[in-house]
Amino acid sequence: MDERMVMGRYVAAQSWVHQLDPRAKLTAMVLFLIAVICADYSLELAVITAFSLVILMTSGIPLRRYGRASKPLWPLMAFMFLFYVLFEHNGDVWLSIGSFTVTSEGVLLGLYAVWRMLLLVCFTSILTFTTTPIELNLGLEAVLKPLKLIGVSPQQWTMMITIALRFIPTIFEEANKILKAQASRGADYEDLKLKEKGKLVVTLLVPVTVGAFRRAEELVMAMESRGYVLDAKRTSLRYLTWQGTDTLFILLFIVLTAGMIIL
Amino acid sequence: MIRLENIHFQYPKREALFSDLKLHVPRGQWVSIVGPNGSGKSTLVKLVNGLLSPDSGTIHIDGTLLDGESVSDIRRRTGYLFQNPDNQFIATTVRDDIAFGMENRCVPRADMKQRIDAIAEQLGISEWLNRHPASLSGGQKQRVAIAGLLVLNPEIMIWDEATSMLDERSKQDMLLRLRHLHKNQGLTILSVTHDAEEILASDRAVVIRNGVIAADMSPIQLFEDRNLAWECRLQPPFSLALSLELREKGMDIGLHHHEEELMRALWPSLHVNK
Amino acid sequence: MAIVTCEQISYQYAKASIHQPLALIDVSLRLEQGKFYAIVGATGSGKSTLLQHLNGIYQPTKGKLQVYDVVFAAGAKVKGLKPLRSRVGLVFQFPEQQLFEETVEKDLMFGPIQFGADEQQARAAAVEALLAVGLDEAFMARSPFELSGGQMRKVAIATVLASNPELIVLDEPTATLDPVSRTELIALLKRLCVEQGRTIVMVTHRLDEVLAAADEFILMQQGAVTYTGTRADLIRSPHLLQAADIVVPNEMKLAHEISERLGIVVDELPSGIEGWADWLIHNSDAASKAVDRYATDSSASQQEQTDKASPRGMTESDEKGE
Incomplete structure (x- = not known):
């Protein structure tokens, strides 16, 4: 049996990203998503990219791994690029064959879309590479707790x-x-x-x-x-500990995201 | 300590399985539940654990009536070990799985940790605590499952064909554990099994057939009744089968189910007739 | 004639596995047509891996394996194994979990059709296979999923028999069956071997259930074959079984002890309950006319025997017999 089926995509290593609380990582991911969506200039995207690269390079996992993780999505990226190129008609016309026109704006928007996608893939990979499935699950339970208010367990x-x-x-x-x-x-x-x-x-x-x-x-x-009753109160052997670095991590992302929204 | 009275039970859209079934098991007794295929052996022990409810009749565990209110406590007191070691694991590590029953009963975390370590030590599974259950062999999985039950301090152990998927070595190991739990910890044991060695090690054989207890006898009596044993899809172990066959053919050396005993009994009269 | 020849084959799993590697190490074997082979080994001894080599599911990473006319050499992957697989029927563990059709009939016909039979031939083969496992034609129209566990197992074995294989290979076919069904299944396999001349290779961890049925025993331990030979030789070497972590059957212990004490060659000893009972009666006081004369002697010798289980007791008994 393949080891991967048990450990998911987790890559064991000793880095500060591995030590982070999964709740912090999950929250950061949501903030990151917002930041990426709000960024619409190349400068902004470049800032986010630089920011992500620092995390990627200090995560104790070779960059190649992240590249490989994005591979399955390459066709989708290619499709998105083509979509913008073919259906965006603003900007300077670079090429025109029959009813198809390729414009500068189309190419630019296509590139942005691919860029955003790459950022998101790399960042979700940070989450899954540095967090064991058990931790991820505990984090998810904690992050989703507010859903209880609307009747979802x-x-x-x-x-x-x-x-x-x-x-x-x-x-x-x-x-x-x-x-x-x-x-x-x-x-x-x-x-x-x-x-x-x-x-x-x-x-x-x-x-x-x-x-x-x-x-x-x-x-x-x-x-x-063994005494399991759906939605009954139970204790848990596993628990998460929130540390100073987690707060710091989240703060960084709040600043980044706020920056992207304001600009 | 286990009292089943006037039990009627029927699965939806099928014929009644039990009609007026009655069973008393005193504290500390080891009972083998046997019977033909489809006679409801497994159903019977599921009733004791509250996994199924009778259509009518009462079940008392140590004086407590099994009902909606007491079922949680009764399940803690009656540890249930299933046949398929794969399908009773919930968590992704051995440690978390042993904790599962305690988590459901809101045992405080510090207490849980201590109890897991103690039970793992007792069953010799400390080394596996961080492993994924899928990486264990069948016998190892059952040992971990036993740990998950014992950690709740049950008074009754229910084994539902718990050794039938295991290899011979693991089966022997499990039987040894069962003997230990019975003798040293005084657990009451209900075991649905086809394993002759296990049946012979128990105190009592209860035969379920046609919805009632058709026979209630000592294990050796069960094997002496060849037709009944065959009907329950059982076969005596080699030594016992041989001594039964010899007796039938006019050479009575007593009934022995250990090979050494048989040999000792045979020896005096044995010589070579060419 | 040898139908399977393994020449020092090894098999190494490629991927990192969370199980202990069930690799094969330097296995050499020859299997002859028409015999009943029992491969005995503990969990993780590599017996399933070896079994799956016999129809090319696994192919050796070292050494050479020949099954009928197909040669598997290390490093050269053989494809297009259909003809071989129609001759070698492989029954996996818990085969009832592999049934998939709406009716027993369709499931039984699946194999023959895959191997190129037409509807009519496939249906005939299906009926024959069903009868061979001791079920009647009424089962054809039923859904395999509504049968009892034992019946499902039989149907699943029949799905392989339907392709009319010459070599039938089974991975722990008796696992989880009740003792009576187990005996019945072994008897069925023995019949297929004796009456129809098929070769049977059966994997088990229970030596006792195949002791009387199998012609040859192959003992496996940690990926290697540690013994191949007959029942009699196996009885003479219980230490091999212990090393392989196999429970020594009581029948073997008895045979071993009687052979040692009475100085009888193991090959002359009986097998099976009835065989033993008859033999014991024949070779005991019960058979001799003057039972009374020995009554006192025998209690005396019992005394001696419990005092010291000495080989001398054997000679005494021998003398008495003559």
């Missing part, structure tokens, strides 16, 4: 996430076994044509779903027998 959400984290490795292992079993029965994924591949997915989905339901049923029973 953050405890339910975080329990759901815990269980997902707990069962993802098991379900992957099971799916892998079923895939091997079907290959043994003559349906090898690697050898199949595209149309047959679709059929194979069904042979995989049915048993995996049936298995997941069976597990869920048993798990609910196990949880009940």
